[in-house]
Each structure stands twice: as structure tokens, then as C-alpha cells.
Amino acid sequence: MSQPRFRNWQAIQDEVLRRIHARDWPPGHVIPNEVDLAAEFGCARATVNRALRALAEAGMLERRRKAGTRVALHPVSRATVDIPVIRQEIEDRGQSYTYRMFSRKIARPPVSIQARLCPDSPVDCLHVTALHLASGVAYVFEDRWINLATVPAAANQNFDTISANEWLLATVPYTHGDISFTAEAAAGAEADLLGTARGAPVFVIDRTTWDHDRAITTVRLSYAPGYRIRTSVGTPVSV
Incomplete structure (x- = not known):
């Protein structure tokens, strides 16, 4: 046979x-x-x-x-974290969602961001910062860079009514990413936006996603105090 x-x-x-x-x-x-x-x-x-x-x-x-x-001699079960649509995450909690964009500009990213998005040759990227609110209270501050060599259509998006988070998840496929979680001291304007004292600990997610070998976006998400993340543990069968 x-x-x-x-x-x-x-x-x-x-x-x-x-x-x-x-x-x-x-x-x-x-x-x-x-x-x-x-x-x-x-x-x-x-x-x-x-x-x-x-x-x-x-x-x-x-x-x-x-x-x-x-x-592998010792196969590892890994925690898997879905990338949520922040609007949907807030609405699923029974709260109303609002969104405020603070800045949008095309620029060469700083060296630390270039290392993630375009390590071989620096390119112009779109930098967007915005605040997501749950029932009028700060929920998460989004500081995002989008690689325009990978996602040229982002240059034509204003992101004034739909967040970059939601637009990317709806329109740009990704194959994999890396993510880190830290507790950091809220500083300056970020602390003021999140409604917490300067120096207070906040939960921060740094995430970069790729479409195969092409970096799509890297984002820093700083959450207001009280945020909780849920994950699942298992062996993924796809990425």
C-alpha cells in the first residue's frame, strides 16, 4: 500500500x-x-x-x-498566551470601551526597537501611542511600532477610531511572536495616564510578532493596577 x-x-x-x-x-x-x-x-x-x-x-x-x-529528552509544556483584542477583552468584562490616540508618526525607531523590527537594515516605522479605557477608567497604555516594510498599509491608517491592536489582528496574519512580562515602576506621564502614583508598580507586557522571518510589530503595554492575565498550559500543535 x-x-x-x-x-x-x-x-x-x-x-x-x-x-x-x-x-x-x-x-x-x-x-x-x-x-x-x-x-x-x-x-x-x-x-x-x-x-x-x-x-x-x-x-x-x-x-x-x-x-x-x-x-527532546524532556519535552516542555509551555504556557500559551492569546493576543487579545483589547476592546473585546474590556467588553467581555461587562465594561464599556473607549479609546484615545495620543500620537502617530512615521520615524526611524530607536536602536532598541530596530533590533527587534529591522536588525539588518533600519527602515521607517509607524509609531502609535494610545490609551484604552474601561468604563472611563484607564485600562492599558499602548506604545507600538509597526514595521512599514512588512505592513505598508499601516501608513494609510489614522488609528483615530480603531486601535492599532484591533486593526492588526483583523488584517495582518502572524506566525509567531515572543513576549515578556515585567513589573515596572510607573514613571512620569505614563503614571498620570494610568491613574497611579509615580513609582508605583505596574504590569508591563512587551511583545513582538512576526510573519515567518519578517517582523510585524513590537508593542509595550502598560496596565493600570489590578490587571490580571490568564494563560493555558499545553503543547501547541501550530504557531
Whole structure:
């Protein structure tokens, strides 16, 4: 009987996970190379590569140049965090949503932002700052840079009635991102906007998202005191 053909990376990913969970490929096992898997699954090598890359990012595989790809000795279950539409998040709490944009300009980002969005060659980006409010009370301050080389349509958006957060999630697909959580001392105007004392601790999320190897946006979200985040723990099967 001929081997079934796998025409998309998600199907290949599911099959690799099945073999890992069934211990066909036990922890530490070096799996076949991409060329052999592509021949077995009847697909392009690039399709196999994407599936294995996603599983490596999920902690299920370990990939090393010249050493091949092996099943992780200690597969990691990772917390997964959805990117919410802030308006929807507030309305789901039973509160009314309002939004105020403070600034919008096209400029070369500072070096720290260039390192995330355009490390190879600096490009003009769109910088937007805005405040999201829940029932008239400050909820989160958004400080965002958008890579116009990846999302040129953003240059034509005013973001005066719809936030960059909501517009990007509705119109720009992303494949993956990285995120960090910190507690920081509220400073200056940011503390005033969030209605808290200067120096008071606030919860901050820094997030950058990509479409494959092209950075889309990086954002700093500073939340008013009392914010709580919820996540789930599991092994993602797609990114």
C-alpha cells in the first residue's frame, strides 16, 4: 500500500507528534532528515521544515546544525498566551470601551526597537501611542511600532477610531511572536495616564510578532493596577 501524501505542514506536524507520543520515536531519538521525510510524506522539503520548526519552537524537538533533529529528552509544556483584542477583552468584562490616540508618526525607531523590527537594515516605522479605557477608567497604555516594510498599509491608517491592536489582528496574519512580562515602576506621564502614583508598580507586557522571518510589530503595554492575565498550559500543535 502506498504511503499517504501529506500536503500541508499541519498534517506532517500531527504525524510527527503521533510518532513521538506513541514512542515510535522515543526521547533522544534522532528522526529522519528532511529530505527523507519529504520523500516519505510526498511533499516539499520546505513543508517538512516548517512542521519541524514549529515543533522545535514548542519544545518537542531539538534541532542542531550537523547533528540532525532529535526528540527532546524532556519535552516542555509551555504556557500559551492569546493576543487579545483589547476592546473585546474590556467588553467581555461587562465594561464599556473607549479609546484615545495620543500620537502617530512615521520615524526611524530607536536602536532598541530596530533590533527587534529591522536588525539588518533600519527602515521607517509607524509609531502609535494610545490609551484604552474601561468604563472611563484607564485600562492599558499602548506604545507600538509597526514595521512599514512588512505592513505598508499601516501608513494609510489614522488609528483615530480603531486601535492599532484591533486593526492588526483583523488584517495582518502572524506566525509567531515572543513576549515578556515585567513589573515596572510607573514613571512620569505614563503614571498620570494610568491613574497611579509615580513609582508605583505596574504590569508591563512587551511583545513582538512576526510573519515567518519578517517582523510585524513590537508593542509595550502598560496596565493600570489590578490587571490580571490568564494563560493555558499545553503543547501547541501550530504557531
